[in-house]
Amino acid sequence: MIIKRSDCLQCRMRDQSIFAGLNTEELCSLGMEVQDIEGQHGDFLYRMGEPARYAYTLRNGAVKLVSSLESGQEVIVRLLHHGDLLGFEGMQGEHHRHSAIVLAPSQLCRLDLAELQRLSERLPKVRAAILQRWQDALQKSEERIIELGAKRAEARLATFLLQWAQRYPQLRSLPFPLTRTDIAAFLGLSTEHVSRIMADFKRQALIQEQGGQLEILKPQNVAHIAGMPDEHKSD
Amino acid sequence: MIIKRSDCLQCRMRDQSIFAGLNTEELCSLGMEVQDIEGQHGDFLYRMGEPARYAYTLRNGAVKLVSSLESGQEVIVRLLHHGDLLGFEGMQGEHHRHSAIVLAPSQLCRLDLAELQRLSERLPKVRAAILQRWQDALQKSEERIIELGAKRAEARLATFLLQWAQRYPQLRSLPFPLTRTDIAAFLGLSTEHVSRIMADFKRQALIQEQGGQLEILKPQNVAHIAGMPDEHKSD
DNA sequence: CGCCAGATTGAGGAATATCAAACAGAGTGG
DNA sequence: CCACTCTGTTTGATATTCCTCAATCTGGCG
Numbered sequence: 001m002i003i004k005r006s007d008c009l010q011c012r013m014r015d016q017s018i019f020a021g022l023n024t025e026e027l028c029s030l031g032m033e034v035q036d037i038e039g040q041h042g043d044f045l046y047r048m049g050e051p052a053r054y055a056y057t058l059r060n061g062a063v064k065l066v067s068s069l070e071s072g073q074e075v076i077v078r079l080l081h082h083g084d085l086l087g088f089e090g091m092q093g094e095h096h097r098h099s100a101i102v103l104a105p106s107q108l109c110r111l112d113l114a115e116l117q118r119l120s121e122r123l124p125k126v127r128a129a130i131l132q133r134w135q136d137a138l139q140k141s142e143e144r145i146i147e148l149g150a151k152r153a154e155a156r157l158a159t160f161l162l163q164w165a166q167r168y169p170q171l172r173s174l175p176f177p178l179t180r181t182d183i184a185a186f187l188g189l190s191t192e193h194v195s196r197i198m199a200d201f202k203r204q205a206l207i208q209e210q211g212g213q214l215e216i217l218k219p220q221n222v223a224h225i226a227g228m229p230d231e232h233k234s235d
Numbered sequence: 236m237i238i239k240r241s242d243c244l245q246c247r248m249r250d251q252s253i254f255a256g257l258n259t260e261e262l263c264s265l266g267m268e269v270q271d272i273e274g275q276h277g278d279f280l281y282r283m284g285e286p287a288r289y290a291y292t293l294r295n296g297a298v299k300l301v302s303s304l305e306s307g308q309e310v311i312v313r314l315l316h317h318g319d320l321l322g323f324e325g326m327q328g329e330h331h332r333h334s335a336i337v338l339a340p341s342q343l344c345r346l347d348l349a350e351l352q353r354l355s356e357r358l359p360k361v362r363a364a365i366l367q368r369w370q371d372a373l374q375k376s377e378e379r380i381i382e383l384g385a386k387r388a389e390a391r392l393a394t395f396l397l398q399w400a401q402r403y404p405q406l407r408s409l410p411f412p413l414t415r416t417d418i419a420a421f422l423g424l425s426t427e428h429v430s431r432i433m434a435d436f437k438r439q440a441l442i443q444e445q446g447g448q449l450e451i452l453k454p455q456n457v458a459h460i461a462g463m464p465d466e467h468k469s470d
Numbered sequence: 471c472g473c474c475a476g477a478t479t480g481a482g483g484a485a486t487a488t489c490a491a492a493c494a495g496a497g498t499g500g
Numbered sequence: 501c502c503a504c505t506c507t508g509t510t511t512g513a514t515a516t517t518c519c520t521c522a523a524t525c526t527g528g529c530g
Binding site for chain 4: 415427431433
């Protein structure tokens, strides 16, 4: 894991970050120390139970938030892509509720939580941005409760693949650094069951996989399995 | 459903509300219209898809937040008790993502969202209180994801009963206005399966039920089934 | 090549859903 | 007070979904 100082002024993600809407002067006057982090597959950004000192913005790559139970079982609580925030549960001065583990080579910004706290008091725009992310996280979280509570394995997996694809709108072929075990830990299924369904999908030529890349060949059919209302039939 | 004007100055819940920490003068100067609402079993406070105009504080009683799928299936996204907030997803000017349905006779405060918005800009204490609730909601939501993803029916139900009991710390016998179908919609199970497990628990004399009241006779055993670490053995 | 982690497949069994029926209790109208 | 209905619960039988265990297969890599 490589850590160096970051120059927010040059950042290409700035307009999607929580500092969006601030002009250059405001940004300069933040006086905030921001680190630039490069993470490789398997790196821990932080571990469950540690006191939270930093928040992160994921500029690029993919990260999983994992909660480990006493049984040894691991559940993936959230999956993060470019633009997502993590570590913010520490804003209220708490400990990390999950471990953050890098899935694919990732670039992140690391912000000091205490500084961020002060900053958000001072700048309504930053505050609003953070609140918005918080709300988004809650919404997604509730959507997953519905998935887990109401749908069967096939439908859950189909939904999951479509949602993953939505995060890479331009690409036909998606980066897909998850193992079957990861998917299982996210969907509340066994590794084998996920493998079976994925193999089925492939046999039906709904999807295609090669070298960490995934392609959804028949999005409409997948959406149908997911139990989605038929949106965007023209796609 | 009865609606009348409310007098926040007299409110007994004030120190647990989002207006906690404000002194009497500040509270008077809010200039905020607050309604006092009495809801009966089955009343809708709002419906999924409606534009959000109000937020609510549940002072007393119980409310369920329900999301209805196209299949007709219903999932209970959250269960609310005294002190909980609802309807705040509208703070960002959106529509309600679920329907709020009264379970037991309830008293609520209804706040105008636009006014609340302005208020939270002005008063850091109010803002912080709301942010805190938001974080709590996210945390609980993530805990449920873990429950649904990792635990089996018995353990889920046991956890659920204990968490319900936690909301009524003083009482041996708890108000319990949920039907088996409600519990099932909350835990992602079938009504019959919930009924079977509840009946089992009763036969094992772990719990006892009568007239909408529930008593947990052997909390430790229930906690064991829930897969909890053995906290508070002295209880 | 051998090795290893991950993926796939199969067989059997456990957990849960579904369908159907019986049952209990709380009104409600006679 | 009793029959009646309605809603929610319980129970049983059966089907389905999903998990577990074990074996095999695959591709990357030293």
